[in-house]
Amino acid sequence: MTNPMNIGFGRAWLAAALLAVAATGAVADEPRREAPDALVRSVTDELVALISKDKEIRGGNRARLLEVIEAKVLPHFNFAAMTALAMGQSWRQASPEQRKHLVAEFSTLLVRTYASALAAYSDQRFEYRPLRARPTDTDVTVSVRVLQSGAQPLAIDYSMEKTGSGWKVYDVMVGGVSLVANYRTEFNNTVRASGIDGLLKDLQAKNRAGEPPPAPGRQ
Amino acid sequence: MMRAVLVATLLALTGCAATAERDRRDPFEPFNRGVYRFNEAVDDVVARPVATAYRDLVPEPVRDRVRNFFSNIGDVFIGVNNILQGKFYDGFEDWMRVVFNTTFGVFGLHDVASDMGIEKRNEDFGQTFGWWGFGPGPYLVLPLLGSSTVRDGIGTGFDLYFDPVAEVRPTRARNALVALRVTGTRADLLDASRLLEQAALDKYVFQRDAYLQRRRSLVYDGRPPRERYEDFEDNPRK
DSSP: OOOHHHHHHHHHHHHHHHHHHHSSOSOTTSOOOSOHHHHHHHHHHHHHHHHHHOHHHHTTOHHHHHHHHHHHTGGGBOHHHHHHHHHGGGGGGSOHHHHHHHHHHHHHHHHHHHHHHHHTOOOOEEEEOOOOOOTTOSEEEEEEEEEOTTSOOEEEEEEEEEETTEEEEEEEEETTEEHHHHHHHHHHHHHHHHHHHHHHHHHHHHHHHOSOOOOTTOO | OHHHHHHHHHHHHHTTOOOTTOOTTOTTHHHHHHHHHHHHHHIIIIIHHHHHHHHHHSOHHHHHHHHHHHHHHHHHHHHHHHHHTTOHHHHHHHHHHHHHHHHTTTTTTSOHHHHTTOOOOOOOHHHHHHHHTOOOOSEEEETTTEEEEHHHHHHHHHHHHTOGGGGOSSHHHHHHHHHHHHHHHHHHTHHHHHHHHHHOSSHHHHHHHHHHHHHHHHHTTTOOOOOOOOOOTTOTTO
């Protein structure tokens, strides 16, 4: 009756956000030098252990969850690259000042989305795929799969790039859906209709509206 | 033929309004948005409350078994679609899943095949048509069924026509099974729909683009030809 794609997508989101959060280091001020796949793996395990134990997070403390994400996720994502890729052609029109604000607003939006996904974590198991890359590669895809009962395993692919401060994620593909590419139409539509400042205003309004109400009826 | 009728109907419904700046993949956007609003309203009033109650009241192991049960029935035609796509080994494995899960897994309640290493696949007629080379055609939002395209909508027609659950008699038993399956599916999507609310500036656009990306990936079994991002001279990644 229902489109099977929807299940995949739904759980995909969850797992993606989870892993996106997980693909982060524990020590923010000291970039890790691990191989990208080892980084994803160690941090996923670490983060899963952490959120399963933290009573406040399990009890729905969003502030605490956001705190953890900001400490551990932000350093491992290249939000400037993510914003530029999501903006596509429109990125060129933005002034340096506008770019700074766009990156700030977009990263807030992404972090909150990760927080929503992470809050829904319930004992999914992960399977780490061997990294297919040469040691000299500076742009790799790290693949993880989420195993789920009665559904196809879900693929999460991290596009990662080597930078001076360690490997950084610049896109997450969940079940074949690129997070960055998925914002592109929305962003371009808004820019076409109301300019870069219009998009900034929309993002700010979205972020200020803040967290979705945790009311039980509204899931 | 079916496609022609469908397209004609849609054209009539949308009044063929030619609007500037419309997404080429979604020529029927005003019509689709109408159906989307209708679906949202039904979801608000019926589907989500029922699914939420189901998730809150039914323990997870039971929900897992319900999902496994319908998943096992679905594997029969997942196998058929793999065969139609010339992936005979995959189709054979899908049917082995049905054999193991129906017997050792007690009518599919347990997914023993996955534990044995025979993984579940995701196939349907829409993907088969895509594999054969048919493009998705315009994006469509179907009443109650949600995101689709002309190709996938026709595919869904075939999926439903061959749906083994629809053959169940008496009718009351069939209806109960269908209701249970829909409820379980919606319950699995509760977290996702909450995320959609959080992530999207425009839910309609976000869901549409995710659907189109997802289907493209599924048609290519998770390995679509890579679409390169455009590079900008001032891309901060460079």
